[in-house]
Amino acid sequence: MKVLVPVKRVIDYNVKVRVKPDQTGVDLANVKMSMNPFDEISVEEAVRMKEAGTATEVVIVSIGPKQAQETIRTALAMGGDRGILINTDETVEPLAVAKILAKVIADESPDLVLLGKQAIDDDSNQTGQMLAALLDWPQGTFAYKIEKDGDALTVTREVDGGLQTVKLATPAIVTVDLRLNEPRYASLPNIMKAKKKPIDEKAPGDYGVDISPRLSVVKVTEPPVREAGEKVEDVATLVSKLKSAGAI
Amino acid sequence: MAVLVIAEHDNAALNDATHKVVTAAAKFGGDVDVLVAGEGAGDVAASAAKISGVRKVVHADGASVAKQLAEAMEALVVPMMDGYDAVFIPATTMGKNVAPRIAAKLDVMQLSDITDVIDSETFERPIYAGNAILTVKSSDAKKVVTVRGTAFDAAGEDGSASVETTEAPAGPFKSEFVSEQMVKSDRPELAGAKRVVSGGRALGSKEEFDRLIVPLADKLEAAVGASRAAVDAGYAPNDYQVGQTGKIVAPELYVAVGISGAIQHLAGMKDSKIIVAINKDEEAPIFQVADYGLVADLFSAVPELTDAL
Numbered sequence: 001m002k003v004l005v006p007v008k009r010v011i012d013y014n015v016k017v018r019v020k021p022d023q024t025g026v027d028l029a030n031v032k033m034s035m036n037p038f039d040e041i042s043v044e045e046a047v048r049m050k051e052a053g054t055a056t057e058v059v060i061v062s063i064g065p066k067q068a069q070e071t072i073r074t075a076l077a078m079g080g081d082r083g084i085l086i087n088t089d090e091t092v093e094p095l096a097v098a099k100i101l102a103k104v105i106a107d108e109s110p111d112l113v114l115l116g117k118q119a120i121d122d123d124s125n126q127t128g129q130m131l132a133a134l135l136d137w138p139q140g141t142f143a144y145k146i147e148k149d150g151d152a153l154t155v156t157r158e159v160d161g162g163l164q165t166v167k168l169a170t171p172a173i174v175t176v177d178l179r180l181n182e183p184r185y186a187s188l189p190n191i192m193k194a195k196k197k198p199i200d201e202k203a204p205g206d207y208g209v210d211i212s213p214r215l216s217v218v219k220v221t222e223p224p225v226r227e228a229g230e231k232v233e234d235v236a237t238l239v240s241k242l243k244s245a246g247a248i
Numbered sequence: 249m250a251v252l253v254i255a256e257h258d259n260a261a262l263n264d265a266t267h268k269v270v271t272a273a274a275k276f277g278g279d280v281d282v283l284v285a286g287e288g289a290g291d292v293a294a295s296a297a298k299i300s301g302v303r304k305v306v307h308a309d310g311a312s313v314a315k316q317l318a319e320a321m322e323a324l325v326v327p328m329m330d331g332y333d334a335v336f337i338p339a340t341t342m343g344k345n346v347a348p349r350i351a352a353k354l355d356v357m358q359l360s361d362i363t364d365v366i367d368s369e370t371f372e373r374p375i376y377a378g379n380a381i382l383t384v385k386s387s388d389a390k391k392v393v394t395v396r397g398t399a400f401d402a403a404g405e406d407g408s409a410s411v412e413t414t415e416a417p418a419g420p421f422k423s424e425f426v427s428e429q430m431v432k433s434d435r436p437e438l439a440g441a442k443r444v445v446s447g448g449r450a451l452g453s454k455e456e457f458d459r460l461i462v463p464l465a466d467k468l469e470a471a472v473g474a475s476r477a478a479v480d481a482g483y484a485p486n487d488y489q490v491g492q493t494g495k496i497v498a499p500e501l502y503v504a505v506g507i508s509g510a511i512q513h514l515a516g517m518k519d520s521k522i523i524v525a526i527n528k529d530e531e532a533p534i535f536q537v538a539d540y541g542l543v544a545d546l547f548s549a550v551p552e553l554t555d556a557l
Contacts, residue, residue, distance in 0.1 A: 094357070120377065122375055128348075133348070179486060218385050220383075235552040
């Protein structure tokens with residue numbers, strides 16, 4: 001089974017973002033960037049499938065600026081076989097990402113595409129589902145467990161209220177949730193080896209995909225600030241404060 | 249103009265999230281219809297017809313949409329969109345699964361997890377774990393929108409819409425439902441609860457979580473939530489996670505016990521009306537958003553609080 005893993009370079013999850021004073025966006029200058037945490041989980045899953053003999057090849061793809069190459073290298077150091085960078089400095093919306101990925105898939109013919117359930121910057125949670133729609137492939141979103149079952153995949157999904165198991169015909173799209181696995185750290189020898197793995201460089205134009213945005217940013221603002229609260233001395237004071245506030 | 253709202257339900261009862269989405273859809277403007285797709289969900293359709301401001305309920309009844317899987321929902325909803333300018337779907341796991349699939353089929357960009365409708369093209373939504381609010385304008389012909397329930401009041405129930413039935417799409421589809429394991433609970437549902445008591449890593453074990461958090465929640469008639477750390481450590485089921493990647497809640501009272509207050513957790517609860525934090529680390533970031541903070545050892549403070557209620 002050939003597995004394709006799209007990864008995204010995003011602001012590091014520990015960074016407290018700052019909104020630009022001109023309200024055009026958030027300030028990304030000199031901010032630490034990393035692989036989207038959900039994508040680390042999808043890379044890890046693909047590599048585990050390869051180690052288990054289920055997957056034959058793991059191809060990493062990223063759409064983004066030149067520096068997204070570092071994100072691909074990280075995935076290669078975790079065990080990916082080769083990379084594809086689709087280089088653009090534009091902001092690419094999930095629909096356009098899905099359209100580009102659909103073209104990559106037409107070239108690569110993977111049996112499974114493993115994506116993160118959402119990117120922690122735009123918090124959209126759309127790309128995997130859109131890709132499945134464009135290809136008319138089945139989707140297993142928010143995966144908690146993935147098992148190969150002959151030619152099909154059994155995917156247990158995290159849903160409101162518990163877990164749901166679905167069976168997907170392959171080829172299929174699966175998006176991963178937090179608890180699917182614990183991603184590994186790339187070891188130094190593997191980081192060195194990853195430098196020799198090939199990364200193909202492309203541009204959105206090579207795939208004939210129009211990436212012009214459908215949504216325009218009117219403004220980006222700070223969320224309302226909560227008024228500072230107070231520290232209470234003891235439980236009795238807490239209870240009386242909550243009573244007088246009408247909370248209990 | 250007309251808007252289609254996809255109802256959230258479990259075939260037996262209509263989820264309150266639907267009422268909130270109807271409020272958002274009414275703000276968008278035009279006639280609001282509700283689609284109830286399910287199997288044996290006649291009671292749900294009848295409940296949806298009572299929601300204030302609903303023009304009609306479209307009831308699709310059949311095995312193919314019993315679990316509202318994305319592939320079957322796409323086949324049902326996409327053809328219906330000829331008659332609608334927008335589809336509004338709750339930002340639940342059902343909605344998040346289904347909406348982008350519909351949007352891609354219509355070749356439009358979806359608007360995720362909106363918190364306000366400014367006009368029929370302009371919406372507000374949080375990005376970067378709620379640390380920035382994006383106002384965005386869509387140039388697409390049709391709008392596909394998922395709605396953050398906590399940002400809208402629930403529509404009332406003085407309506408009397410007509411119920412129209414439609415065929416459920418014929419399968420088979422490339423995905424099929426196998427089984428589900430639902431967490432059984434008599435408690436209020438987390439996303440819609442008026443009060444929430446959440447526990448974090450500091451509880452130390454599932455036994456302590458159950459011994460301390462559950463009785464406090466019982467006393468307050470609250471839903472139980474948890475931080476990611478507590479869920480990862482197995483103290484509470486996955487479904488209890490509050491945060492950027494779990495549930496978003498905005499109850500009247502949120503009690504955070506032994507939760508430090510990481511960015512990703514705050515993203516899920518900082519719109520709560522009153523936040524109480526109990527933590528022994530007075531530097532914990534949770535105190536920056538708490539209305540009432542108690543710096544104390546939770547193992548003594550929580551039982552004392554439970555007894556005092």
